[in-house]
Amino acid sequence: MNKIVQSVDAAVADIASGSTIMLGGFGLCGIPENLIAALVRRRITGLHTISNNMGVDGFGMGLMLEAGMIASHIGSYVGENRKLESLVLRNELDLTLIPQGTLAERIRAGGAGIPAFYVPTGLGTVVADGKETREIDGREYVMERALHADVALIKAWRGDRYGNLIYRKTARNFNPVMATAADLTIVEVEELVEPGMLDPDQIVTPGIYVKRIIVGEAYRKPIESKFIQSGGAA
Amino acid sequence: MIGKERIARRIARELKDGFYVNLGIGLPTMITSYVPEGIDVTFQSENGMLGVGPSPTDEQADPDLINAGKQPVTELPGCSFFGSEESFAMIRGGHMDMSVLGAMQVDEQGNLANWTIPGKMVKGMGGAMDLVAGARRVIVAMEHQTKDGASRILKACTLPLTGKRVVHDIVTELCWIRVVPEGLLLTEVAEGLDAADVIARTEAKLLIAPDLRVMSVAASGQ
Numbered sequence: 001m002n003k004i005v006q007s008v009d010a011a012v013a014d015i016a017s018g019s020t021i022m023l024g025g026f027g028l029c030g031i032p033e034n035l036i037a038a039l040v041r042r043r044i045t046g047l048h049t050i051s052n053n054m055g056v057d058g059f060g061m062g063l064m065l066e067a068g069m070i071a072s073h074i075g076s077y078v079g080e081n082r083k084l085e086s087l088v089l090r091n092e093l094d095l096t097l098i099p100q101g102t103l104a105e106r107i108r109a110g111g112a113g114i115p116a117f118y119v120p121t122g123l124g125t126v127v128a129d130g131k132e133t134r135e136i137d138g139r140e141y142v143m144e145r146a147l148h149a150d151v152a153l154i155k156a157w158r159g160d161r162y163g164n165l166i167y168r169k170t171a172r173n174f175n176p177v178m179a180t181a182a183d184l185t186i187v188e189v190e191e192l193v194e195p196g197m198l199d200p201d202q203i204v205t206p207g208i209y210v211k212r213i214i215v216g217e218a219y220r221k222p223i224e225s226k227f228i229q230s231g232g233a234a
Numbered sequence: 235m236i237g238k239e240r241i242a243r244r245i246a247r248e249l250k251d252g253f254y255v256n257l258g259i260g261l262p263t264m265i266t267s268y269v270p271e272g273i274d275v276t277f278q279s280e281n282g283m284l285g286v287g288p289s290p291t292d293e294q295a296d297p298d299l300i301n302a303g304k305q306p307v308t309e310l311p312g313c314s315f316f317g318s319e320e321s322f323a324m325i326r327g328g329h330m331d332m333s334v335l336g337a338m339q340v341d342e343q344g345n346l347a348n349w350t351i352p353g354k355m356v357k358g359m360g361g362a363m364d365l366v367a368g369a370r371r372v373i374v375a376m377e378h379q380t381k382d383g384a385s386r387i388l389k390a391c392t393l394p395l396t397g398k399r400v401v402h403d404i405v406t407e408l409c410w411i412r413v414v415p416e417g418l419l420l421t422e423v424a425e426g427l428d429a430a431d432v433i434a435r436t437e438a439k440l441l442i443a444p445d446l447r448v449m450s451v452a453a454s455g456q
Binding site for chain 1: 394
């Protein structure tokens with residue numbers, strides 16, 4: 001078995017316009033930047049994206065947005081993308097904002113064969129509008145449904161040709177859970193190693209979820225927020 | 235001492251040994267600078283880390299190691315990393331002792347609004363709705379009034395809610411307010427102020443605690 005694809009362009013060559021695509025990452029941390037670049041080169045359109053954020057103007061998913069590839073987006077926070085804000089305020093992009101934990105759990109459910117579940121999050125807010133609510137053991141909950149995608153684009157640190165993956169620090173974020181919740185999971189890693197080199201006890205994503213794996217060529221990994229000394233945020 | 239620092243110092247006095255705490259972006263993050271001596275508090279960042287350390291120098295900054303504000307951070311001994319689904323399982327599951335977050339509006343019922351201004355601002359709730367639904371104690375840390383001098387503590391929130399009846403305490407540069415079943419109870423006022431000063435700058439009705447105290451911002455345990 002060999003899931004290695006030789007080029008990043010080949011890895012995304014058959015993704016169709018109109019697909020639903022999950023993209024890992026938190027802000028610009030742990031995003032599949034090489035796979036995004038390859039998608040942008042293909043200029044497919046009408047995509048339905050699911051990702052916690054939307055990159056920034058000029059990088060990450062911001063590039064897909066600027067190329068007019070995205071028709072709708074589900075995420076939890078898009079505050080760093082001014083282009084997105086203006087598109088949404090002009091009703092040119094269908095944006096659904098949902099709580100970050102609910103987003104993560106809906107994806108987890110999608111990968112785990114659980115069609116729906118109940119959470120307390122969002123009760124009494126617009127997030128619960130139109131959703132079934134139910135009292136369980138004296139507390140009110142909102143029913144949330146699983147999310148599934150045609151394609152997941154994932155960034156990991158190291159992987160092998162079976163698709164076993166490990167991640168590095170906070171670049172893990174949504175990547176492992178999204179890897180479980182798509183028909184076609186495509187992974188870019190910084191380093192490809194021989195099977196057996198990854199300690200089986202340390203593997204976060206077992207290869208069963210992964211269909212294709214490529215080595216990312218160049219990583220820019222910009223740091224999004226200005227560095228602020230000694231914990232005092234602005 | 236500027237208002238934000240006073241708020242951060244006062245809330246830091248609530249921290250106890252062994253606490254697991256999530257701090258929102260901005261003002262709440264300043265609390266890490268005032269953790270009382272001799273106690274061990276573990277800060278969580280909802281992008282997937284427990285044991286968040288202070289900011290690195292520019293040279294040490296690692297793009298794979300950031301907090302939920304997307305700022306570079308460092309690792310403390312004993313820290314751990316996990317995925318977003320696990321991060322919010324620990325938040326939703328009631329394992330977080332305290333969540334401190336900012337607000338645009340809070341009201342007499344403990345409702346909180348901090349994620350959107352319809353027609354004006356598209357940002358999103360991030361993890362705020364999950365945190366207020368799941369943390370054992372929810373503290374709002376904010377400046378008492380808007381830049382235009384309007385009260386942020388209202389009879390009823392006018393912006394879309396982040397959570398309904400979720401706030402336990404409201405801390406501003408002027409006072410400490412506890413949300414109790416009867417409404418908002420003013421328990422502490424900043425040095426040099428009295429209850430009337432706070433009431434004059436607050437739209438919501440405030441109940442005055444019989445043992446109203448001065449808000450202490452001295453490091454606790456000293």
